[in-house]
Amino acid sequence: MALRELKVCLLGDTGVGKSSIVWRFVEDSFDPNINPTIGASFMTKTVQHQNELHKFLIWDTAGQERFRALAPMYYRGSAAAIIVYDITKEDSFQTLKNWVKELRQHGPPNIVVAIAGNKCDISDAREVPEKDAKDYADSIHAIFVETSAKNAININEVFIEISKRIPVADAVAETPGRGFKLGRQASESRRMCC
Amino acid sequence: MNEEYDVIVLGTGLTECILSGIMSVKGKKVLHMDRNPYYGAESASITPLEDLYKRFNLPGNPPESMGKGRDWNVDLVPKFLMANGQLVRMLLITQVTRYLDFKVIEGSYVYKGGKIFKVPSTETEALSSSLMGIFEKRRFRNFLIFVANFDENDPKTLEGIDPHKTSMRSIFQKFKLGQDVIDFTGHSLALYRTDDYLDLPCNEAINRIKLYSESLARYGKSPYLYPLYGLGELPQGFARLSAIYGGTYMLNKPIEEIIVENGKVVGVKSEGEIARCKQLICDPSYFKDRTKKIGQVIRVICVLSHPIQNTGDINSCQIIIPQNQVSRKHDIYVCMISFAHNVAAQGKYIAIASTTVETDNPEKEIKPALDLLEPIDQKFVSISDLLVPTDSGTDSQIFLSRSYDATTHFETTCDDIKNIYQRMTGTEFDFTEMERKQQDIFGDAAE
Ligand SMILES: Cc1cc2nc3c(=O)[nH]c(=O)nc-3n(C[C@H](O)[C@H](O)[C@@H](O)COP(=O)(O)OP(=O)(O)OC[C@H]3O[C@@H](n4cnc5c(N)ncnc54)[C@H](O)[C@@H]3O)c2cc1C
Ligand SMILES: Nc1nc2c(ncn2[C@@H]2O[C@H](COP(=O)(O)OP(=O)(O)OP(=O)(O)O)[C@@H](O)[C@H]2O)c(=O)[nH]1
Ligand SMILES: [Mg+2]
Numbered sequence: 001m002a003l004r005e006l007k008v009c010l011l012g013d014t015g016v017g018k019s020s021i022v023w024r025f026v027e028d029s030f031d032p033n034i035n036p037t038i039g040a041s042f043m044t045k046t047v048q049h050q051n052e053l054h055k056f057l058i059w060d061t062a063g064q065e066r067f068r069a070l071a072p073m074y075y076r077g078s079a080a081a082i083i084v085y086d087i088t089k090e091d092s093f094q095t096l097k098n099w100v101k102e103l104r105q106h107g108p109p110n111i112v113v114a115i116a117g118n119k120c121d122i123s124d125a126r127e128v129p130e131k132d133a134k135d136y137a138d139s140i141h142a143i144f145v146e147t148s149a150k151n152a153i154n155i156n157e158v159f160i161e162i163s164k165r166i167p168v169a170d171a172v173a174e175t176p177g178r179g180f181k182l183g184r185q186a187s188e189s190r191r192m193c194c
Numbered sequence: 195m196n197e198e199y200d201v202i203v204l205g206t207g208l209t210e211c212i213l214s215g216i217m218s219v220k221g222k223k224v225l226h227m228d229r230n231p232y233y234g235a236e237s238a239s240i241t242p243l244e245d246l247y248k249r250f251n252l253p254g255n256p257p258e259s260m261g262k263g264r265d266w267n268v269d270l271v272p273k274f275l276m277a278n279g280q281l282v283r284m285l286l287i288t289q290v291t292r293y294l295d296f297k298v299i300e301g302s303y304v305y306k307g308g309k310i311f312k313v314p315s316t317e318t319e320a321l322s323s324s325l326m327g328i329f330e331k332r333r334f335r336n337f338l339i340f341v342a343n344f345d346e347n348d349p350k351t352l353e354g355i356d357p358h359k360t361s362m363r364s365i366f367q368k369f370k371l372g373q374d375v376i377d378f379t380g381h382s383l384a385l386y387r388t389d390d391y392l393d394l395p396c397n398e399a400i401n402r403i404k405l406y407s408e409s410l411a412r413y414g415k416s417p418y419l420y421p422l423y424g425l426g427e428l429p430q431g432f433a434r435l436s437a438i439y440g441g442t443y444m445l446n447k448p449i450e451e452i453i454v455e456n457g458k459v460v461g462v463k464s465e466g467e468i469a470r471c472k473q474l475i476c477d478p479s480y481f482k483d484r485t486k487k488i489g490q491v492i493r494v495i496c497v498l499s500h501p502i503q504n505t506g507d508i509n510s511c512q513i514i515i516p517q518n519q520v521s522r523k524h525d526i527y528v529c530m531i532s533f534a535h536n537v538a539a540q541g542k543y544i545a546i547a548s549t550t551v552e553t554d555n556p557e558k559e560i561k562p563a564l565d566l567l568e569p570i571d572q573k574f575v576s577i578s579d580l581l582v583p584t585d586s587g588t589d590s591q592i593f594l595s596r597s598y599d600a601t602t603h604f605e606t607t608c609d610d611i612k613n614i615y616q617r618m619t620g621t622e623f624d625f626t627e628m629e630r631k632q633q634d635i636f637g638d639a640a641e
Contacts, residue, residue: 042292062434062437062438063437063440063442063443064433064434064437064443066442067442067443068445068446069443069444069445071233071433072233072241072430073423073427073430073434074434076423076427077295178295179297179421179422179535180295180296181291181292181294181295181296182282182285182291182294182296182419
């Protein structure tokens with residue numbers, strides 16, 4: 001079965017649950033005492049989509065976004081971006097719109113955008129109506145779901161929706177501009193380069 | 195930012211970002227700021243193209259023929275990585291390489307008598323090269339075989355010479371190599387910038403040629419590598435490393451003052467706030483008073499709509515014009531990359547010519563290189579001062595990096611990094627210092 005590597009990056013305010021979503025998706029667990037992210041940066045998980053395997057290379061921000069110093073490298077070559085807000089924090093929904101603008105400016109042109117309204121398990125404290133978010137997502141043609149990393153609601157679904165929206169692999173059109181990763185062994189690099 | 199840090203770093207050039215990464219990995223609390231809204235400082239790749247036009251004060255916008263501005267990532271300082279070089283080692287040890295994709299530069303050329311020739315670096319290539327006559331070829335081939343077998347610790351391979359005494363000039367004489375062959379061997383294989391090496395013991399030169407061949411052997415076409423999206427990806431990669439280890443990043447921060455008390459740095463003031471620190475690393479532009487000018491480099495960025503003539507239409511290459519060929523003291527370099535590296539719009543090429551300035555008419559000095567590139571769609575000329583620190587930092591704890599020099603490689607940059615590291619910590623730089631120390635990338639094992 002063909003394996004495709006798909007880079008996915010996470011964006012959103014601090015504390016909205018980006019790392020928790022990744023953690024739930026990759027490890028199927030939840031840590032209520034998770035720390036603001038420094039350290040975690042990169043996780044992978046492979047899922048099947050039709051007759052392909054999609055290996056998600058998931059980039060979590062490393063704190064650079066806190067002072068608006070996210071490097072363009074972060075978006076480079078991303079197949080998809082998941083922008084997360086916290087349904088109990090109106091502010092986090094407002095900054096989401098800035099992330100969308102930022103992506104338009106610096107992200108790849110055909111990037112798939114998914115909007116995740118996280119912490120839907122505590123909808124008593126809700127500040128952002130689901131419909132507002134859904135309307136906004138529709139207006140920018142983004143995937144939209146409300147999620148809970150805590151109760152494992154809609155987490156896998158986000159990635160399934162992303163898989164569906166990734167254009168079918170076109171082996172011929174993909175070649176230009178492809179490089180290789182440096183490896184410790186020369187022979188390996190050579191194998192990958194050609 | 196009203197806090198106390200171990201190290202504050204100003205400027206996000208490659209040198210600063212690598213040092214920032216090393217310090218964060220070592221557990222230091224690092225604050226890293228740049229006055230510009232982008233990463234890379236002098237070693238940035240400028241995007242979109244409109245910004246390059248502004249930076250060079252060209253009137254108006256780029257013409258439509260240049261394609262989409264966002265497709266461009268134009269390096270300010272042209273350099274390549276040696277496949278077996280120190281920078282590659284740093285990338286591998288820190289695993290920053292996982293953030294980057296590379297391509298091999300497709301060919302290396304040398305200038306002779308107004309024309310360019312592929313640099314022959316293997317026996318087979320030497321024998322088919324049009325750079326040399328038939329007898330010269332045989333002699334050069336013998337020389338290459340000697341170099342390949344050369345092992346300073348194995349007398350059988352030395353053919354009676356003393357690696358630490360015999361001069362390189364005598365080695366060339368021993369193999370009866372002519373001036374042209376000496377020129378390209380010294381400047382395109384051993385990569386010397388001047389001819390001073392000729393009268394030094396041959397050990398270093400021979401080992402440089404060996405390294406060239408070994409780097410070449412890794413990828414086949416040339417010993418040089420280039421990262422997709424431009425060299426500006428390198429500082430960004432190391433900045434991410436630093437951030438992963440807790441480094442704090444701020445761009446677009448005007449630096450109002452570097453605060454020094456009793457001769458020692460205590461902090462940095464930006465937008466009215468003071469961040470305190472024990473040590474400061476910065477590029478020369480943040481503290482010009484403590485630098486001196488040792489020369490100038492001219493760099494001419496040229497946008498082309500065609501590959502360089504006589505290179506067989508390849509989309510990346512390096513050309514070295516040995517100083518002898520154009521009656522100069524310093525070599526002239528051309529680095530060419532293209533749309534194939536995601537640094538230019540479809541069908542466009544970027545060739546950057548550079549050299550150390552020797553006269554008061556630098557544009558004339560660099561003309562032999564530009565003549566090889568014609569027709570040129572657009573030129574961007576810069577002449578930059580080469581600044582070096584006058585303050586070693588011993589007392590002030592302020593550590594300034596050097597400007598990027600005319601060499602089109604990272605050797606001197608890596609040396610500068612090791613040197614600053616030593617001055618900051620009092621211990622010699624060891625590559626393993628950079629090794630990631632925590633379980634920072636879970637889920638990423640078994641590739
Ligand atoms: C256009 C062009 C011009 C160059 N001009 C010069 C020049 O004028 N002077 C110069 O010294 N280098 C020159 N170089 C090559 C440069 O040495 C290498 O590109 C390389 O050093 C950069 O790799 P690095 O920064 O990854 O590691 P480096 O730190 O540069 O390399 C690791 C070690 O290998 C040594 N080394 C690097 N390259 C060679 C080589 N080819 N042969 C033998 N030993 C080597 C270095 O001295 C160093 O100690 C040039 C390269 C290019 C592409
Ligand atoms: N109730 C609830 N809490 C959640 C959910 N997801 C995350 N949290 C909590 O929200 C807090 C922040 O979660 P993180 O995953 O660290 O958020 P982040 O977006 O990665 O934050 P930064 O790394 O600081 O940018 C933690 O206390 C989590 O336990 C959720 O679905 N429901
Ligand atoms: Mg996080």
